Amino acid sequence: MKRILVLLLAAAFVHALERGRDYEKDKVCKELSNLGKDDFASLSMVLYSRKFPSGTFEQVSHLVKEVVSLTEACCAEEADPDCYDNRTSALSAKSCESDAPFPVHPGTPECCTQEGLERKLCMASLKHQPQEFPTYVEPTNDEICEAFRKDPKGFANQFMYEYSINYGQAPLPLLVGYTKSYLSMVGSCCTSSSPTVCFLKERLQIKHLSLLTIMSNRICSQYAAYGKEKSRLSQVIKLAQKVPTADLEDVLPLAEDITAILSKCCESTAEDCMAKELPEHTVKICDNLSMKNSKFNDCCQEKTPMDIFMCTYFTPAAQPPELPEAELPTNKDVCGNGNTKAMDKSLN
Known part of the structure; x- marks a missing residue:
């Protein structure tokens, strides 16, 4: 480290x-x-x-x-x-x-x-637009070791290139940390007497870092595309759709919290920014929404904060309940300078 x-x-x-x-x-x-x-x-x-x-x-x-x-x-x-x-x-x-x-x-x-x-x-x-969707497919263990044994340095450079162009929106500390951990795994396992067993063991060791890098790339890509305010509104909408029985007071703090995390961590060079902030965010998710939705309650039983976050992130929108017709905000409410409260309420 x-x-x-x-x-x-x-x-x-x-x-x-x-x-x-x-x-x-x-x-x-x-x-x-x-x-x-x-x-x-x-x-x-x-x-x-x-x-x-x-x-x-x-x-x-x-x-x-x-x-x-x-x-x-x-x-x-x-x-x-x-x-x-x-x-x-x-x-x-x-x-x-x-x-x-x-x-x-x-x-x-x-x-x-x-x-x-x-x-x-x-x-x-100058810099290019990031790739919209990662296309990296990891080779098989045999293919990895064949390429590594043939040209260790060439393999390392090719991997760093392919992984970085696919997950370049992940915070730099995570990207550097994961590529180094992965190449260390390859170096150990491809020279091991039991490569298959070694890869199974080592992949378990770096699983958390791998998931954190991949998820960070996904959420930071969205943040970069939307910007801070649109990202916050997007989070409000997604949470309201997933847990339609939740009140705005339950959803809004979570949307603001994850937006603040992305603003802080996506471009940070602090090694543990995402690793520290996302687990704390999952605690808040479970505190606010686990009793409001059975799927979120199930997610909150997962073993690790990263598993909880991924479970809630990929939970689909729920069937909306039958509610009386919502009172839409007036043009004045929506267009007033700095007035986001009416917009937040109408989205929930």
């Missing part, structure tokens, strides 16, 4: 490197020294894969190779003082070439009309 924390500290510095500001060179070099070349390259693969999920493995690999080479060369003791600025400028210029081997972005031509630091900043701001 300590190594993961160091990796996370490096995340900002990889982006700093893209920008090519000389005063950030010392930070980048310090992190390269702390991580070592291999871990720095691994982190770069995760970062650039999640940043450019539409890029091919070859394109992302080329970019990572350039970034690692640049960092290694310019952080050497004998490096020219202008190495950092010159190499980052050369990298942005190479990105503007028609046959550049890096991920393609429609905003690149506009960035290339600028010069110097402005071009670097423009390039650094």
Whole structure:
């Protein structure tokens, strides 16, 4: 875990490197020294894969190779003082070439009309839209071990790329943590005398982290698409549909709580943000809704907070009860500045 924390500290510095500001060179070099070349390259693969999920493995690999080479060369003791600025400028210029081997972005031509630091900043701001639906399918144990034994480093890079482009909306600490845990499992089990037994045991060990990463990617993707207020309204609607017998006073605090968690954790570099906040949220779900709905009551009997959260999340909408016709809010109620109470009430 300590190594993961160091990796996370490096995340900002990889982006700093893209920008090519000389005063950030010392930070980048310090992190390269702390991580070592291999871990720095691994982190770069995760970062650039999640940043450019539409890029091919070859394109992302080329970019990572350039970034690692640049960092290694310019952080050497004998490096020219202008190495950092010159190499980052050369990298942005190479990105503007028609046959550049890096991920393609429609905003690149506009960035290339600028010069110097402005071009670097423009390039650094480019990123692809995340994949709408994960398509990653894990190979069989035999396929995994065959690829690993043939080329351990190549297998690791390919896995980090594929997993990161599919689950890139998960918080970076979870993504880094899971990919490292998974590759550690593969390294242990593919050299074990009983790979099948090893994989069964190790998968149980990382099951929680896997589920947390996958669910975080799903809910953070929705939050990124909707924004804070629409996300909050969406949560109110979903809970009201799943537990139509609940009162607004039961549903609204839960919607506000999960929205606050997403706002806090989706872009956080804190290692335990989701792992700490989601279990606390499930306690509130069970306190507010388990006695209002039999399906939620069943969910709250699950063994772990992650299982409870997944159960309630995937619970379908209930058959709505027969109720008297609702009194709709007036235009004035709905359109008043900052007045969300009438809207919340009408959704419940």
